[in-house]
Amino acid sequence: MKRTLTMLFWFGVMFAHFVGIMALAYALGGLVEGVLPGGSRLTNLAILMVAVVMGIASLLTVAERKWSSLMQNRIGPNRARINLPILKDSALVGIPHFLADGMKMLFKEDFLPATANKLLYNLGPMLAFAPVFALYAVVPSGPTVQVFGHTVDMVVATPDFGLLYVFAIASLAVYGTSLAGWSSNNKFALLGGVRAASQMISYEVALGLSLVGLMMAFSTVQLPAFVGNVTNELGLGNAATGQARYLWEGKIGGFDIGLPAWGFLLQPLGFFLFFAAAFAETKRAPFDTPEGESEIIGYFVEYSGMKFGLFMISEFVEIVVLSGLIVVLFFGGYHLPFGGEWLSNLALMREHGWLYGTILGTVFWAKVMFFVWLQLAIRWTFPRFRYDQIQSLGWKILLPIGLFNVFATGALVLWDPSLRALAVFGLLQIGLLIALTTSSALKSEEGHGGHGHGHDAHGHDAHGHGLPAHGHAAHADTHSGAHSGAAAASH
Amino acid sequence: MADPHKPVSPPSPEAPNPDTDAYAHEAELEAHLQTKRMYVNMGPSHPATHGTVRLKVELEGENIAEIDCEIGFLHRGFQKSCENVTWTQCLPYTDRLNYVSAMMNNFGFLNAVEKLIGLEIPERAQYIRVIGSELHRIHDHLTCVAATGMELGGFAPFLFGVEARELIMDRVAELTGARLTTNFGRIGGMNRDLPEGWSEKVIKSLDKVMSLVDEMDGLLTRNRIFVDRTKDTGIISAEDAIDYGWTGPCLRACGIDYDVRKAKPYWVYDRMDFDVPIGEKGDNYDRYLMRIEEMKQSDRIIRQALKQIPAGPIILDDWRIALPPKPEVYGTIEGVISHFKLVMEGVQVPAGEVYDATEAANGELGWYMVSDGSGRPYKVHVRAPGYPILSAVPHIIKGKLLADLIPTFDTINMIGGEVEQ
Numbered sequence: 008m009k010r011t012l013t014m015l016f017w018f019g020v021m022f023a024h025f026v027g028i029m030a031l032a033y034a035l036g037g038l039v040e041g042v043l044p045g046g047s048r049l050t051n052l053a054i055l056m057v058a059v060v061m062g063i064a065s066l067l068t069v070a071e072r073k074w075s076s077l078m079q080n081r082i083g084p085n086r087a088r089i090n091l092p093i094l095k096d097s098a099l100v101g102i103p104h105f106l107a108d109g110m111k112m113l114f115k116e117d118f119l120p121a122t123a124n125k126l127l128y129n130l131g132p133m134l135a136f137a138p139v140f141a142l143y144a145v146v147p148s149g150p151t152v153q154v155f156g157h158t159v160d161m162v163v164a165t166p167d168f169g170l171l172y173v174f175a176i177a178s179l180a181v182y183g184t185s186l187a188g189w190s191s192n193n194k195f196a197l198l199g200g201v202r203a204a205s206q207m208i209s210y211e212v213a214l215g216l217s218l219v220g221l222m223m224a225f226s227t228v229q230l231p232a233f234v235g236n237v238t239n240e241l242g243l244g245n246a247a248t249g250q251a252r253y254l255w256e257g258k259i260g261g262f263d264i265g266l267p268a269w270g271f272l273l274q275p276l277g278f279f280l281f282f283a284a285a286f287a288e289t290k291r292a293p294f295d296t297p298e299g300e301s302e303i304i305g306y307f308v309e310y311s312g313m314k315f316g317l318f319m320i321s322e323f324v325e326i327v328v329l330s331g332l333i334v335v336l337f338f339g340g341y342h343l344p345f346g347g348e349w350l351s352n353l354a355l356m357r358e359h360g361w362l363y364g365t366i367l368g369t370v371f372w373a374k375v376m377f378f379v380w381l382q383l384a385i386r387w388t389f390p391r392f393r394y395d396q397i398q399s400l401g402w403k404i405l406l407p408i409g410l411f412n413v414f415a416t417g418a419l420v421l422w423d424p425s426l427r428a429l430a431v432f433g434l435l436q437i438g439l440l441i442a443l444t445t446s447s448a449l450k451s452e453e454g455h456g457g458h459g460h461g462h463d464a465h466g467h468d469a470h471g472h473g474l475p476a477h478g479h480a481a482h483a484d485t486h487s488g489a490h491s492g493a494a495a496a497s498h
Numbered sequence: 499m500a501d502p503h504k505p506v507s508p509p510s511p512e513a514p515n516p517d518t519d520a521y522a523h524e525a526e527l528e529a530h531l532q533t534k535r536m537y538v539n540m541g542p543s544h545p546a547t548h549g550t551v552r553l554k555v556e557l558e559g560e561n562i563a564e565i566d567c568e569i570g571f572l573h574r575g576f577q578k579s580c581e582n583v584t585w586t587q588c589l590p591y592t593d594r595l596n597y598v599s600a601m602m603n604n605f606g607f608l609n610a611v612e613k614l615i616g617l618e619i620p621e622r623a624q625y626i627r628v629i630g631s632e633l634h635r636i637h638d639h640l641t642c643v644a645a646t647g648m649e650l651g652g653f654a655p656f657l658f659g660v661e662a663r664e665l666i667m668d669r670v671a672e673l674t675g676a677r678l679t680t681n682f683g684r685i686g687g688m689n690r691d692l693p694e695g696w697s698e699k700v701i702k703s704l705d706k707v708m709s710l711v712d713e714m715d716g717l718l719t720r721n722r723i724f725v726d727r728t729k730d731t732g733i734i735s736a737e738d739a740i741d742y743g744w745t746g747p748c749l750r751a752c753g754i755d756y757d758v759r760k761a762k763p764y765w766v767y768d769r770m771d772f773d774v775p776i777g778e779k780g781d782n783y784d785r786y787l788m789r790i791e792e793m794k795q796s797d798r799i800i801r802q803a804l805k806q807i808p809a810g811p812i813i814l815d816d817w818r819i820a821l822p823p824k825p826e827v828y829g830t831i832e833g834v835i836s837h838f839k840l841v842m843e844g845v846q847v848p849a850g851e852v853y854d855a856t857e858a859a860n861g862e863l864g865w866y867m868v869s870d871g872s873g874r875p876y877k878v879h880v881r882a883p884g885y886p887i888l889s890a891v892p893h894i895i896k897g898k899l900l901a902d903l904i905p906t907f908d909t910i911n912m913i914g915g916e917v918e919q
Binding site for chain 1: 536537538545557560647649650651652653654657658661721723724726727899901902903904
């Protein structure tokens with residue numbers, strides 16, 4: 008109970024921060040826009056990328072340890088403490104740990120292996136970190152609103168080529184890891200670097216293909232266009248576009264409710280493909296063979312101090328960026344699932360655009376945090392793939408499914424441009440997936456008692472065992488043929 | 499094939515001219531890419547080598563072309579050390595053989611010495627040995643399964659396993675006074691009886707341990723990634739396993755039904771009702787399943803033994819074998835003399851030799867002992883189950899992927915202490 012309350016309290020703290028930061032971002036954007044037209048992009052760069060993404064990424068180092076400790080019946084980090092009188096020497100749920108870690112990494116010796124290629128060795132961490140960080144530039148984190156009479160939008164850059172920028176920059180990250188593996192002149196690191204390169208390059212294909220269906224459905228590659236805007240947003244009289252559009256809608260009073268055209272509903276297959284492929288790009292478990300700490304220790308084995316820290320933090324930045332992309336592409340971006348039209352047409356919102364922006368921006372970060380959590384949960388649940396199993400998953404499973412998805416989506420979009428047919432198809436896929444998952448879970452429960460290793464069958468005294476010696480002899484005759492499972496117990 | 503980097507000189511006039519003939523170098527185009535083998539040292543300090551073993555691996559890409567297991571980094575001279583101390587003083591050394599299941603080594607050693615002397619220990623002591631052995635069998639298997647989970651990237655099963663181990667260690671500490679190096683039992687019986695209320699505590703701990711085992715089972719056994727990693731990797735055929743001298747769960751995973759507890763029951767195992775799981779394929783997955791199932795069987799044995807255990811003495815009442823009770827030592831001259839002679843000269847084991855084996859967690863733990871009739875061993879040889887198993891690793895893994903080495907090395911559960919002695 009105390010643990011739950013503590014968690015709720017820190018959730019509150021987190022959301023308060025998001026609200027504050029988004030309000031600050033809009034206010035600052037409005038002020039700067041008055042002085043320097045277009046300057047709000049610079050404040051977005053500072054606030055969204057440097058403060059929020061980096062902040063979340065560095066706090067994730069603690070969050071990951073805390074969350075994994077919750078999953079594993081442990082207490083988790085609580086040793087780093089700041090002894091201020093008001094805090095009563097409390098552990099602050101481990102948050103000071105990321106400061107301690109940062110200090111540790113900065114003060115460690117910057118070790119350079121004698122036989123390493125110095126230039127490339129130093130370039131490796133930069134090339135690994137910079138691209139993932141730059142990816143966030145195109146992710147819109149809040150609506151475009153009027154603040155102090157100036158238009159402020161909550162995105163750093165809106166290039167025409169949107170998603171293509173994402174693909175291009177994401178594929179740059181492979182240079183950092185493979186250079187790090189090669190230049191440190193260590194065999195384990197080389198193996199890791201080669202694994203990383205082959206894995207990241209092969210998943211580029213599935214990554215690109217998984218989003219083609221989505222591009223066709225919304226006929227755009229620009230991320231703000233994927234998010235779209237609700238009908239008559241802030242009284243501007245626009246028609247609804249992108250994912251803010253309803254496929255089927257109804258009204259209860261002035262409150263609009265319906266099934267939004269979220270990418271997840273239109274493209275569930277695309278979502279799972281994108282999620283899997285992007286997860287493989289982050290090189291975290293279960294796709295962490297380049298690191299594989301129990302086999303080859305990893306491509307960054309020779310790095311120390313903040314250079315290693317850059318590799319580590321780039322993984323966490325990737326988590327945040329990937330969550331942001333998923334939210335923007337598949338889960339309606341900063342929009343609410345319903346009631347968005349009602350909210351945007353409140354007199355208060357029309358009058359104070361920054362308030363509308365702050366609310367939706369917080370919605371966006373809430374969604375992002377959910378996917379961050381999901382990635383942490385996955386990372387701590389699954390064992391690691393084998394190197395060749397990752398390749399066959401990418402080429403033999405994800406790629407054909409991706410191709411099928413492209414053709415199916417294309418046909419359905421041509422047949423019904425209102426996307427309703429596509430949504431029905433998507434809902435069918437989701438239903439099928441749920442049915443398959445639950446049925447296999449049921450089957451495994453039955454199978455557990457039936458064969459497998461059959462421990463349920465003889466765990467009780469009531470079962471009537473023969474004499475041990477006799478039962479044992481009888482077993483010797485039967486064990487070769489009688490047991491269908493991989494292993495069976497004798498009687 | 500000749501070195502492709504070296505130009506053929508002088509060019510013979512019959513050779514096709516690459517300037518005019520586009521197919522001149524066709525043979526070179528079809529030839530395999532020349533790759534160099536890479537030599538990698540895994541260990542002696544490597545996350546996947548339990549204890550300190552060095553694996554000299556020759557890699558061709560990611561495939562293992564050659565592998566050589568080098569042991570001896572943990573060699574402490576167990577056999578020689580035993581020759582310099584009394585039989586009783588050997589006991590602490592046996593703790594350090596398989597340090598994950600120390601009690602099994604203790605009892606195996608004592609059983610062999612007792613066989614050499616020709617002793618029948620009291621029934622209660624036999625029950626205590628069964629209980630202790632099975633507790634440590636669970637402990638050993640937990641370590642194996644947990645480490646397998648961790649090294650395949652699943653950290654949660656590892657911590658569940660460690661939590662369960664912790665419970666067992668608490669009970670073992672109450673029983674023996676030590677968490678790891680138990681040094682439990684003496685020639686002729688036990689040195690301590692079960693503590694007051696210990697049985698109930700064990701039952702309670704076992705309930706918790708088995709629920710944790712179920713949790714690990716649930717996390718791993720049907721996990722697609724785990725199954726992919728372990729199934730059909732590290733396969734050894736039953737014939738090869740026998741040739742290499744495999745025993746224990748690893749042999750049984752190949753489908754050979756051999757368990758010393760059933761084949762040649764010792765102590766009170768013949769009164770226990772338990773099953774011996776048998777695998778089919780001899781791959782990593784089967785070896786893992788053997789461990790999970792054996793833990794459940796050990797749980798059954800302990801519960802039965804705690805129910806059946808009779809009252810009575812825990813050690814022989816023979817002052818030539820067992821220390822006299824303290825009031826006798828302090829109160830009678832016979833007591834003092836027996837105590838002095840036992841401590842200074844040791845148990846007088848009659849001259850002769852013996853081989854005796856018990857079923858330890860990883861297989862048949864055999865002892866070959868020679869006594870020259872003095873109080874000290876003339877020779878103590880231990881047949882550690884891990885040694886033949888480790889020796890088969892190159893046979894299993896040659897030509898396979900480097901990543902397969904990890905689960906294979908985990909599921910054979912090589913323990914540095916007993917292999918390197």
